Amino acid sequence: DAGITQSPRHKVTETGTPVTLRCHQTENHRYMYWYRQDPGHGLRLIHYSYGVKDTDKGEVSDGYSVSRSKTEDFLLTLESATSSQTSVYFCAISAGRGYNEQFFGPGTRLTVL
Amino acid sequence: AQRVTQPEKLLSVFKGAPVELKCNYSYSGSPELFWYVQYSRQRLQLLLRHISRESIKGFTADLNKGETSFHLKKPFAQEEDSAMYYCALNIGTASKLTFGTGTRLQVTL
Numbered sequence: 001d002a003g004i005t006q007s008p009r010h011k012v013t014e015t016g017t018p019v020t021l022r023c024h025q026t027e028n029h030r031y032m033y034w035y036r037q038d039p040g041h042g043l044r045l046i047h048y049s050y051g052v053k054d055t056d057k058g059e060v061s062d063g064y065s066v067s068r069s070k071t072e073d074f075l076l077t078l079e080s081a082t083s084s085q086t087s088v089y090f091c092a093i094s095a096g097r098g099y100n101e102q103f104f105g106p107g108t109r110l111t112v113l
Numbered sequence: 114a115q116r117v118t119q120p121e122k123l124l125s126v127f128k129g130a131p132v133e134l135k136c137n138y139s140y141s142g143s144p145e146l147f148w149y150v151q152y153s154r155q156r157l158q159l160l161l162r163h164i165s166r167e168s169i170k171g172f173t174a175d176l177n178k179g180e181t182s183f184h185l186k187k188p189f190a191q192e193e194d195s196a197m198y199y200c201a202l203n204i205g206t207a208s209k210l211t212f213g214t215g216t217r218l219q220v221t222l
Contacts, residue, residue, distance in 0.1 A: 031208055040122075041214060042199055042212040043199065043212040045209060048209060090156070094208040100203045101159055102208065102210055103159070106156045
């Protein structure tokens, strides 16, 4: 599992509340990613990081922010959750031969009521 | 812009039948393609990458640049192959992946 964990694994929250999801890796990988998985859309990239304090937007970044103050942690924050952000969120790291293979965390199922 | 298309949402086959999961891509450069599999309520796992030309769990995939396709094939489906399959394209910028919408493979007796 490339040493990737996510917390929490499940969360139910209300519209308008802030939510932070955590991705933790133990193998010092440079690149980290946040995706959301939705039926009919597959996985879509939200934000990614290419080093400590270095982040950039992905395809569906509106309403999300990220931070990476340590190599091992990549945080995804929903400043004010909306029902459209109900989804399964996956964190990933890039590793392997050529560093183009991505390995995924177990996912966080977020429900916004 | 790059795009990955998986035209089938659901593919249902009988055990022992051949399987082909379709993937087409659009990208003007030299693509790097992957197949990922997700078993029920589990994390995505890398199944194949086109560069390695491996056969994993009996699955193979060949990159056809002329048809811009990377179809996943298996000669004889097994029940344990039932899962969600995603085709993904890496365009080499920060190793970001563009995923298709996925195909659910259902293998029945």
